[in-house]
Amino acid sequence: MTLEGIEKSRLFHGMTAKELSSCLDSLDAQEKKYRKDEIVLHSGEQTSNIGMVLSGSVTIESNDVWGNCTVLSHVGKNQCFAETYALLGEVLLVDVRANEDCTILFCNIRNLIDNNKKSSPWKETFLKNILIISSQKNLVLSGRSFHTSSKSCRGRLLSYLNATSLQTGSKEFDIPFNRQQLADYLNLERTNMSKELSRMQDEGLIKYRKNHFKLIRED
Template identity: 85%
Template sequence: MDINVLEKSRLFQGMTAKELSLCLDSLDAREKKYRKEELILHAGDTTDKIGMVLSGSVTIESNDVWGNRTVLSHVGISQYFAETYALLGEVLLVDVRANEDCRVLFCNIRTLLDGCKKSSPWKEKLLKNILIISSQKNLVLSGRSFHTSSKSCRGRLLSYLNAIALQTGSKEFDIPFNRQQLADYLNLERTNLSKELSHMKDEGLIEYRKSHFKLLKAD
């Protein structure tokens, strides 16, 4: 288990080494490995565990019965998924899939709701951190709704790329999606997205190579 990754993560932020050890034991922490494209959690199931990515990355996606796929978010190293479902015991409405070969740490956070267990510093810190994580997730989902509010392909691309530039503090950055994933995230056809990117490049608005982008000032 990557203790250095855990110590730097938002979930265990503020904990001493002893508190972290007690927390992992109490939450029955278990590490699992997944291959690229392997399903980690399936819509319709329930879970009592929060997942933390130790290596690689995963995507949160919605797949309907007609085969339509919508990428909702990307989860990288030290980031989390399923915390709300785990705490509330609700049926999952999304799939969690390995975006590449990855390792995931699962922690049973339903034990935090066990009123019989004595309160402790690590428990209070963990609950606070989960609240912060959930709030950040809400911002991510709100961001996607904002990006897809435009009716045009270009409008959605400009909204998303501008948001990444603001978040990174740079006009040159890498995005966490490949072309298909970006198209799914912005609810666009991949062909239309690729054409619009080419037009924007020809017009001197952007430069890009694979997932690396640079925003340019329009003349």
């Protein structure tokens, strides 16, 4: 198992090498590889595993029976997914899809709440880290609701790009989505969104190429 650098992730932050080894062993950690566009976790199923991206990235999607797709979030290297579903044992309401070829570390966190399991030094740290991760996820989801609250295509784009600029601390940045994913994330029609981006660039509000954006502020 190639796990170099995972001690720097939020999930295992604050653990000693010994605690990390014990944690991975106790949670039956397994590494799995997925090809681009392959479904990692399916909606309608249950999971006892929290997933952490070791390489590549995944997207969290809501896909309905009529073929409509809504991209809810992007999960990159050393970031986690499915922790709430795994802890609560609830049926997944989303699909987790490989955004590119990726490697995922799965840890069975149902073992954490098994009353028959003895307490371990790493457990408190691990649970604290999951709480922080869940709180961060809430911010992301509330952010998406904020971006999609505008009725206009431009309003949604400006909200998302401005928030990304604030989060990165720069007026120039890369976004984790391609055009279709960005349209799905903002609940927009791709063609209309692309036209609006072109108009915004023509008006001197932004410059962009593929997923690289630069916000231009008027003097």
